[in-house]
Amino acid sequence: xxxxxxxxxxxxxxxxxxxxxxxxxxxxxxxxxxxxxxxxxxxxxxxxxxxxxxxxxxxxxxxxxxxxxxxxxxxxxxxxxxxxxxxxxxxxxxxxxxxxxxxxxxxxxxxxxxxxxxxxxxxxxxxxxxxxxxxxxxxxxxxxxxxxxxxxxxxxxxxxxxxxxxxxxxxxxxxxxxxxxxxxxxxxxxxxxxxxxxxxxxxxxxxxxxxxxxxxxxxxxxxxxxxxxxxxxxxxxxxxxxxxxxxxxxxxxxxxxxxxxxxxxxxxxxxxxxxxxxxxx
Numbered sequence: 001x002x003x004x005x006x007x008x009x010x011x012x013x014x015x016x017x018x019x020x021x022x023x024x025x026x027x028x029x030x031x032x033x034x035x036x037x038x039x040x041x042x043x044x045x046x047x048x049x050x051x052x053x054x055x056x057x058x059x060x061x062x063x064x065x066x067x068x069x070x071x072x073x074x075x076x077x078x079x080x081x082x083x084x085x086x087x088x089x090x091x092x093x094x095x096x097x098x099x100x101x102x103x104x105x106x107x108x109x110x111x112x113x114x115x116x117x118x119x120x121x122x123x124x125x126x127x128x129x130x131x132x133x134x135x136x137x138x139x140x141x142x143x144x145x146x147x148x149x150x151x152x153x154x155x156x157x158x159x160x161x162x163x164x165x166x167x168x169x170x171x172x173x174x175x176x177x178x179x180x181x182x183x184x185x186x187x188x189x190x191x192x193x194x195x196x197x198x199x200x201x202x203x204x205x206x207x208x209x210x211x212x213x214x215x216x217x218x219x220x221x222x223x224x225x226x227x228x229x230x231x232x233x234x235x236x237x238x239x240x241x242x243x244x245x246x247x248x249x250x251x252x253x254x255x256x257x258x259x260x261x262x263x264x265x266x267x268x269x270x271x272x273x274x275x276x277x278x279x280x281x
Contacts, residue, residue, distance in 0.1 A: 001083040002136035004280055006092035009076075009084075009140065012278050013096025016142035017072060018104035020276035021064045024055055027211045028187070028273055031248035035185060035238075044243025048185075051238070051271055065272045069106040070144030072097045072126040073204065079135035090128060098122040109147075129201065136281075143208050143275040149186065149268045152178035155200055158262040167192060167264050168227060174266040175231050175247070180240020185248045187211065187269040188231065194255035196263060202253040203267035208275045211249035224250045238271075 032051055039045045058065045074093055078084075086092075101108055101123040108123040133139075154174040158166045171190055178186070191202025214221035227250040237243030248271070257263060 002079070002081055002281075003083045003085050004138060005086040006084055006089060007086055008280055009089065009092045009138070010096040010099065012140055012280060013074065013093050013142060014100035014103065016140060016276045016278060017097055017100030017106065017144065020142050020144050020274045021066075021069045021104060021106055022058055022062065023276070024058075024065055024272055025210065025275065028248065028271075029055055031211055032185070032271065035245040035248065039243050039245060041237060041241075041243040043241045044237045044245060047238035047241055047243075048245065055272075064104075064106060065274065066146060066270070067107060068109065068146035068148060069101070069104075069123075070146045070274070071110055071150075072101075072123060073143045073145050074126045074128045075139075075141040075143070075205065075208065076128065076130045077133045077139040078130060079137045080132050081136035082138055089130070093128055094124040094126055097124050097126045129205075138280040139277060140280070141208055141275055141277040143204075145204075146270060149178075149182035149270040149273075152182045153203070153265070153267045155196070155263070155265040157196065158264055159260070160262050162262055164223070166262065167223075168230065170264045171227055171250075171266055172230060172234070175236075175268070176234060178268055179236055182268045183239060183270040183272075184236055185238055185245045185271050187271075187273040188227070188247050188250045189267040189269060190227070190250060190252045191265040191267070192252060192254045192263070193257040194263060195257070195261070198255055199263035199265040200267070202255060203265040206251040206253040207267055207269045207273055208277075209251045209253075211251070215252050215254075217254075220252045220254060224252050227252075
């Protein structure tokens with residue numbers, strides 16, 4: 001067994017919170033730069049240039065890419081040969097979020113109760129997803145999720161009769177309703193299958209996959225490309241000013257489902273769809 005002290009998890013999460021909020025993944029930055037090559041709308045090109053300047057400013061000034069530094073979503077893949085020592089895993093993760101948001105001077109946006117609305121003042125608790133995998137390592141991904149985009153997400157319980165067309169129509173319906181609200185160009189995470197909660201989880205996880213990588217199943221890779229093309233024909237454009245770049249990418253994750261169901265969830269990420277990962281050995 002590989003013994004790992006949870007203090008290492010706290011330190012890793014703290015650093016990932018800061019990194020994810022201050023450094024955009026290389027693939028997203030590349031997508032924004034590439035978008036200018038396809039834009040014919042002068043205003044859209046101007047907006048994309050402004051987004052690039054904002055990314056550079058965050059680097060040179062060492063500040064968050066967006067003022068909404070999000071609710072911390074933490075994915076933890078734990079090797080089954082790992083033995084955690086030194087305390088509670090969830091406590092360690094939340095302590096890392098607390099330290100990271102304090103040290104990084106990141107905005108704290110979490111309230112302790114959804115109706116009474118009292119801020120926790122440390123951005124905890126995080127939303128934590130754990131899974132047991134092969135091996136003796138721990139992989140941690142922190143994905144700060146701002147709610148300008150999160151609020152525009154949606155889920156629909158289709159039937160098998162709705163089939164592929166129903167999935168496409170659902171994604172387009174949610175994106176059209178979102179319009180300029182999620183600060184496009186957006187990254188669209190789509191979860192298909194499972195049940196009500198699993199398809200939502202899949203759509204969130206899809207946003208953590210590099211936009212350089214297509215779904216390993218060619219059928220769904222083609223669907224990703226088709227949806228991206230259809231979304232970019234909506235003329236919402238960068239920041240909602242029109243243009244060919246409503247979305248930078250569509251990532252689809254799927255799971256087996258019941259014979260009577262076809263759940264579909266769409267989790268929308270803004271133009272700064274953030275996430276950072278590390279492996280603890």
